[in-house]
Structures are given as structure tokens and as C-alpha cells.
Amino acid sequence: MRQSTYETNNDLQDRAILVSLITPDIKRSTIDPEHSLLELENLAETAGVEVLSTMTQQKEARDSKWFIGKGKVEELRAIAEELGATTAIFDQELSGAQVRNLEAALDLKIIDRTQLILDIFAQRAKTREGIIQVELAQLSYLLPRLSGHGKNLSRLGGGIGTRGPGESKLETDRRHIRNRIHDLKTQLDEVVRHRTLHRERRRKSGVQQVALVGYTNAGKSTLLRELTNADVYVENQLFATLDPTSRNLELPSGKEIVLTDTVGFIQNLPHDLIAAFRATLEEVCEADLVLHVVDSSSPMREEQRAVVERILGELGAAGKPQILLYNKIDLCSNDGTELAPASNENTLVISAFSADDLTKLRQMIQDKMTGDTRTFIFPAERGDLIALAYRTGEVTEQEVDGDSLRVTVELNKQDYEVHGYKLEAFVESR
Numbered sequence: 001m002r003q004s005t006y007e008t009n010n011d012l013q014d015r016a017i018l019v020s021l022i023t024p025d026i027k028r029s030t031i032d033p034e035h036s037l038l039e040l041e042n043l044a045e046t047a048g049v050e051v052l053s054t055m056t057q058q059k060e061a062r063d064s065k066w067f068i069g070k071g072k073v074e075e076l077r078a079i080a081e082e083l084g085a086t087t088a089i090f091d092q093e094l095s096g097a098q099v100r101n102l103e104a105a106l107d108l109k110i111i112d113r114t115q116l117i118l119d120i121f122a123q124r125a126k127t128r129e130g131i132i133q134v135e136l137a138q139l140s141y142l143l144p145r146l147s148g149h150g151k152n153l154s155r156l157g158g159g160i161g162t163r164g165p166g167e168s169k170l171e172t173d174r175r176h177i178r179n180r181i182h183d184l185k186t187q188l189d190e191v192v193r194h195r196t197l198h199r200e201r202r203r204k205s206g207v208q209q210v211a212l213v214g215y216t217n218a219g220k221s222t223l224l225r226e227l228t229n230a231d232v233y234v235e236n237q238l239f240a241t242l243d244p245t246s247r248n249l250e251l252p253s254g255k256e257i258v259l260t261d262t263v264g265f266i267q268n269l270p271h272d273l274i275a276a277f278r279a280t281l282e283e284v285c286e287a288d289l290v291l292h293v294v295d296s297s298s299p300m301r302e303e304q305r306a307v308v309e310r311i312l313g314e315l316g317a318a319g320k321p322q323i324l325l326y327n328k329i330d331l332c333s334n335d336g337t338e339l340a341p342a343s344n345e346n347t348l349v350i351s352a353f354s355a356d357d358l359t360k361l362r363q364m365i366q367d368k369m370t371g372d373t374r375t376f377i378f379p380a381e382r383g384d385l386i387a388l389a390y391r392t393g394e395v396t397e398q399e400v401d402g403d404s405l406r407v408t409v410e411l412n413k414q415d416y417e418v419h420g421y422k423l424e425a426f427v428e429s430r
């Protein structure tokens with residue numbers, strides 16, 4: 001109910017100043033702090049916040065009490081008063097004590113990047129699974145920050161940071177929250193069990209799985225829609241998709257595979273969120289092939305690619321066969337500076353809106369999924385080699401041809417390397 005009030009009543013819209021602290025260790029992390037702040041602005045707007053101004057401070061280290069320097073707190077207060085801000089949003093994660101100190105000193109609502117992302121997820125979650133996962137992440141974030149937390153939690157009104165677990169729930173003690181977390185985990189286990197069963201059934205049916213992954217807003221859902229005519233939500237905003245959506249995709253050979261769209265990644269994705277969304281993200285680990293979608297037109301393109309690679313690694317999906325898709329190439333200028341690397345055997349430069357590019361993509365998926373095939377012709381007496389041929393991959397055809405036997409195998413590359421040389425003489429010449 002609050003959500004709709006929030007959307008229609010301007011009084012409740014957060015008017016925010018964005019704050020970023022740049023310390024040497026923050027500078028060394030994957031994403032350039034300036035890009036990160038632009039992204040924070042984008043996140044804030046996605047959450048429905050009006051951004052009034054941004055502010056950065058270069059400093060040797062974080063201040064344990066205020067996060068930013070005391071002088072900067074004063075400056076922030078003056079700007080907030082002048083502009084009529086209601087909220088300050090920090091690009092880095094704050095401790096519970098820092099939030100309380102800043103709130104008391106500034107009389108502003110204090111939100112950090114993690115809370116903002118959690119809030120967007122809470123706005124987006126629609127399915128039971130999504131809702132459970134988001135609440136779990138929010139409570140896990142909250143629990144260690146709870147002691148003495150007064151104002152922030154009991155605050156009436158709407159806007160970011162107040163959505164999700166209702167206030168009555170938040171005002172109860174830690175034990176209550178721990179019980180709730182336990183409850184949610186049990187519910188989630190049930191969802192995970194269903195999902196696993198469903199996936200096993202799909203796998204038993206022999207249908208191969210392909211997963212679309214990538215930074216948020218890279219164009220994953222657009223590709224799912226364009227490739228399969230799926231009716232999915234596509235929006236020029238961050239985290240448009242939360243729940244995995246799967247559709248059948250027909251390859252040029254006529255073979256059908258299942259293509260799955262997944263939640264987008266972002267730098268500093270809150271740890272609690274990754275933990276909570278593990279069930280959803282496991283779709284990626286189960287896939288036979290991963291399509292990593294990159295927004296070629298983003299100034300953060302390579303940083304975003306690195307963030308996604310790292311998260312894939314954390315999920316245990318780094319070694320999967322992968323196609324790197326430099327999408328939105330139509331938005332890149334031709335002066336060369338913005339151009340993505342050229343296509344090669346694992347990389348395709350595309351626009352999701354180009355029919356030709358989609359044809360190339362379907363072909364590349366097919367090539368990656370099927371691998372090479374070989375047809376062997378064995379004389380009847382070479383039963384030993386026929387058995388060996390069966391060990392080089394999956395036999396797709398077998399027929400008797402006079403005195404000989406023709407065997408067609410979809411090769412498993414490693415196995416072929418082991419046995420291939422003995423069989424080479426029997427490969428059908430074309």
C-alpha cells in the first residue's frame with residue numbers, strides 16, 4: 001500500500017544528496033569511483049529518488065565515527081539545508097554506528113549503496129521466491145546494525161529504506177528477526193527443492209540449457225525477447241529483471257534448447273543479496289553454455305565485464321563454455337574509441353535489434369552446443385574399434401552398410417583426443 005502512496009505523493013519522494021568517499025583502497029577496487037557515483041545516481045533515480053547534488057571527498061582513510069571527515073559532515077549539512085534535502089545516500093557501505101551518528105548530526109535519512117540496491121530489489125520482487133530472497137537479504141543486512149537503531153527504523157512515511165519488512169516487524173527484537181530469517185530460509189529451501197526438481201526433469205529430457213548473464217541493463221531480457229518472441233519485461237532501468245525466465249529457442253538445425261534470462265549483476269553487489277539469490281543464480285551453474293552480455297556503449301564496459309567474470313567465478317561458473325556478446329553496438333560511435341573488440345570464435349559484436357546479428361548468434365550457439373561430429377566406417381570385424389568410437393562422444397546415428405557399419409558421433413573433445421588417433425583411418429572421407 002505504501003508503494004502506491006509513495007508513487008503518487010510527491011511529499012514522500014526522497015530528495016537526496018549523493019556522497020562518495022574516495023580512499024586509496026577504494027580507488028584500487030574494480031570500478032572507477034567517478035563511474036561508480038554516476039551509477040549511484042542511476043540507482044537512486046531507479047528507486048524513485050530525486051537527486052539534488054553529489055559530493056565527493058578524497059581522504060586517506062574512512063572516519064570510524066562519521067565515515068567522511070567531520071568538516072565534510074558540516075558541509076553536507078549546509079548543502080542539505082540550502083537545497084531542502086531529506087536524504088543522503090552514500091556510495092559505500094556504512095556501519096550501523098556511522099548511520100546513527102550521521103542521522104543525529106544531520107537530521108537526514110542516511111542510506112548506503114547496499115540499502116539502496118536492496119530497496120530497488122524490494123520494489124521489483126514479484127514472485128514468491130523473489131520476495132522471500134529480498135526479505136532475507138534485507139534482514140541479514142539489518143541484523144548486525146540493529147543495536148540502538150531508533151529513528152531510522154521507526155520513521156514514518158515512505159521512500160527508500162522504509163520498504164520491505166514492515167515497521168512492526170523491524171521494531172521487534174533481534175531474536176524475532178533471527179526467527180524470521182530462519183523461517184524464510186526454510187521457505188527458500190522448499191523453493192530451491194522445487195527448482196532443482198524442475199531442473200532435473202528438464203535435464204533428463206535431454207534439453208540443453210543456455211543462460212543469459214551480465215551487468216544490469218546490458219540487454220539480456222531484450223535478447224531473450226528478440227530471440228524467442230517472449231513477452232518479457234524490458235526497461236531502460238537497473239534491475240528490471242529479478243526472477244529467471246526460461247523460453248524455448250529453436251536453433252538453425254531445428255533443435256530446441258532452453259534459454260534463461262537472469263538477474264543482472266552490479267559492482268559491490270551486496271553480499272547478503274548474492275547469498276539470498278543463490279538459488280536463482282544457480283540456474284547459471286547448471287547451464288551448458290553461458291551468454292555473457294556486455295553493454296558496448298557503456299563507458300564502464302570493461303569494468304562491468306570484469307565484475308561479471310568475478311561474480312561468475314564466485315558462483316563456480318567460471319569454467320563454463322561462454323560466448324561474450326558485445327551488445328548495443330548500434331549505440332557506439334564510429335570514431336573507434338568506443339568500438340568493441342572484433343568478433344572471434346568466442347566473441348560476437350551485436351545489436352539485439354539486428355536480425356542479421358541474431359542469425360549469427362543462433363548459429364554460434366548451435367556451434368558451441370553441438371561441437372564437431374565424425375562419421376566412421378568400420379569393417380564388421382573391427383568390433384574393438386566400434387566400442388572405442390562409442391567412447392568418443394554421443395552416437396547419433398548407426399547403420400549397417402553392406403559388410404560395414406557407419407557410426408556418427410557427436411564428439412566430446414577430450415575423449416576424442418584420447419581415442420581419436422586409433423580411429424582416424426576410419427573417418428568417412430567426404
Ligand SMILES: Nc1nc2c(ncn2[C@@H]2O[C@H](COP(=O)(O)OP(=O)(O)OP(=O)(O)O)[C@@H](O)[C@H]2O)c(=O)[nH]1
Nearest residue numbers: 216217218219220221222235236239240241264352
Ligand atoms: N540501442 C540498443 N538498445 C538496446 C539493445 N539491447 C537492449 N537495449 C536497451 O537497453 C535497455 C535495457 O535492456 P534490458 O533487456 O531490460 O536489459 P537487462 O540486461 O535485461 O537489464 P536488467 O534486467 O535490468 O538487468 C532497454 O532500454 C533496451 O531497449 C541494443 O542492442 N541496442
Ligand SMILES: [Mg+2]
Nearest residue numbers: 220221240241
Ligand atoms: Mg532484464
